[in-house]
Amino acid sequence: MRLSEEDFTKIPWHDIVALGTKTMLYRDTFTISWLLGRFCNYKCSYCWPYARADKKDHRPTELCLKTIDEIKRQARDQGFNSFNWSLSGGEPTFHPGYLDILQHLADDEHAKRQRIHMTSNCSRKMKWFETYIEYAQKFDKASITASAHFQSHQIKRKALISNKNFWKAFAVTQSKLKKLRICSLRFTDITFILLIKINYGQM
Numbered sequence: 625m626r627l628s629e630e631d632f633t634k635i636p637w638h639d640i641v642a643l644g645t646k647t648m649l650y651r652d653t654f655t656i657s658w659l660l661g662r663f664c665n666y667k668c669s670y671c672w673p674y675a676r677a678d679k680k681d682h683r684p685t686e687l688c689l690k691t692i693d694e695i696k697r698q699a700r701d702q703g704f705n706s707f708n709w710s711l712s713g714g715e716p717t718f719h720p721g722y723l724d725i726l727q728h729l730a731d732d733e734h735a736k737r738q739r740i741h742m743t744s745n746c747s748r749k750m751k752w753f754e755t756y757i758e759y760a761q762k763f764d765k766a767s768i769t770a771s772a773h774f775q776s777h778q779i780k781r782k783a784l785i786s787n788k789n790f791w792k793a794f795a796v797t798q799s800k801l802k803k804l805r806i807c808s809l810r811f812t813d814i815t816f817i818l819l820i821k822i823n824y825g826q827m
């Protein structure tokens with residue numbers, strides 16, 4: 625392990641007046657991390673128990689929309705008017721009102737800036753993502769953390785190299801990426817972040 629050559633004892637602690645990211649310190653940004661439900665269509669052995677469920681446990685869409693309004697009301701009371709929304713689950717794309725939630729967020733003309741982030745296993749069909757892009761492009765910035773769970777594709781680690789299904793699954797992931805990249809060009813912002821996490825798990 626390489627140790628830092630900085631002498632941290634020389635940091636002028638008494639001169640530091642604030643510590644944080646630029647977005648948090650100098651903008652009126654309010655960040656919301658929201659687990660939309662625990663339902664997930666995958667069953668990865670390494671998933672932590674409270675993170676997934678077989679049963680759909682989504683809150684009613686109408687309640688979610690009211691919750692959004694209340695979050696914004698309270699945030700605005702405290703002087704925040706830019707919002708970073710991070711939606712996850714379970715697998716958040718299975719919330720029946722997912723796109724309604726995005727639309728409701730995007731309909732807010734009073735927000736100074738809104739960003740949307742999603743963590744997904746990307747198992748939905750490409751058509752779903754194309755629709756998602758239509759909605760997400762109304763935001764100032766959109767990003768996806770895409771987790772590839774090969775275990776849930778029922779692929780055995782031992783047979784990975786010789787198993788043509790693995791390469792088929794890999795190719796599907798690759799082709800999705802290409803299409804997502806093309807779709808991303810339609811975003812108004814200059815960035816579209818797609819972070820790929822590959823979880824092989826224990827097989």
Ligand code: SF4
Nearest residue numbers: 664666667668671745
């Ligand atoms: S895809 Fe994610 S949430 Fe779903 S079972 Fe696997 S680790 Fe858990």
